[in-house]
Amino acid sequence: MNQTQMPCPYCNQPIPSDSKQCSFCKKWLLTTHRPTQSVHPQPSPQPKPLPTPIPPASRFSLSGWPLVAFIATLIVLVGALAVVLIPNRGIRQAAAPVPTPAPQITPTSAPPRPTAIPVARRAPVTQPRIVEVPAPVVRRENNVAPQPRRRRRVVRRVQRAPEVEIQPAIRQGPSFHEVDARMDDRLTNLTTAQQQFYWQNVSGTQVTWSGEVTEVEISSGGKINLKCNPQTYTSDTVVTLDGTQVDYLPTINKGQHITVTGILQAHSLYGYDLSQGHITAF
Secondary structure (H helix, E strand, O other): OOOOEEEOOOOOOEEEOOOOEOOOOOOEOOHHHOOOOOOOOOOOOOOOOOOOOOOOOOOOOHHHHHHHHHHHHHHHHHHHHHHHHHHHHHHHHHHOOOOOOOOOOOOOOOOOOOOOOOOOOOOOOOOOOOOOOOOOOOOOEOOEOOOOOOOOOOOOOOOOOOOOOOOOOOOEOOOHHHHHHHHOOOOOOOOHHHHHHHHHHHOOOEEEEEEEEEEEEOHHHOEEEEEOOOOOOOOOEEEEEOOOOHHHHHHOOOOOEEEEEEEEEEEEOOEEEEEEEEEEEO
């Protein structure tokens, strides 16, 4: 298809008429530099034809007959009701009974006496007799009203027996060497589960252990650190006393062998803990 050419407004070289940039001088073209295109006139839209109006129905057309038929039917029904109701009303008035005059009674003729009908008599109902009792006369002395009598309330006191707390018996526990032989990893081949099962059986029991004193404290009722295993470097048992032997604690020296009794409570890497301890032998 042949493309129209136009000269470049800057270099006068032939270029396509729809190009925006000259391929020779590399300059951009403006809209005014392009040739004007002929615009064909478009035909104006023709108006649509209007619909032809439909004339209204006449008074005597087919669409008016249903109204005439309805009015005629209504007149027939009203006339039928009038024919049915009006004659019945006259017949009812004609069929009404004529009142007959009452017979006159002369003094010579007496009416028949009705026979007496026996009636069952009820037994008389006796009502209770109400007897008014006069109120007792209370004599006042010196115009002072008598005081009502107070009833004595008897309270029985029940003496209850004193409640005695029954403490459960504490089981006797094993010796230190027996417990340490199972809980010290250096002396046993038991697994962790076996050690936990053994500790559940011996925990809370009352034990009596002996050892060498390494430290003594007076606070909180007294506390003593013991070395029950001679191979232990410092101490392996901490005994918390019950507070009844605080006066004897200052007389205990380091390195002294004593025997204590207590409840086996806990076990850790540093040793064992005894609570409610009591010194039994020095």
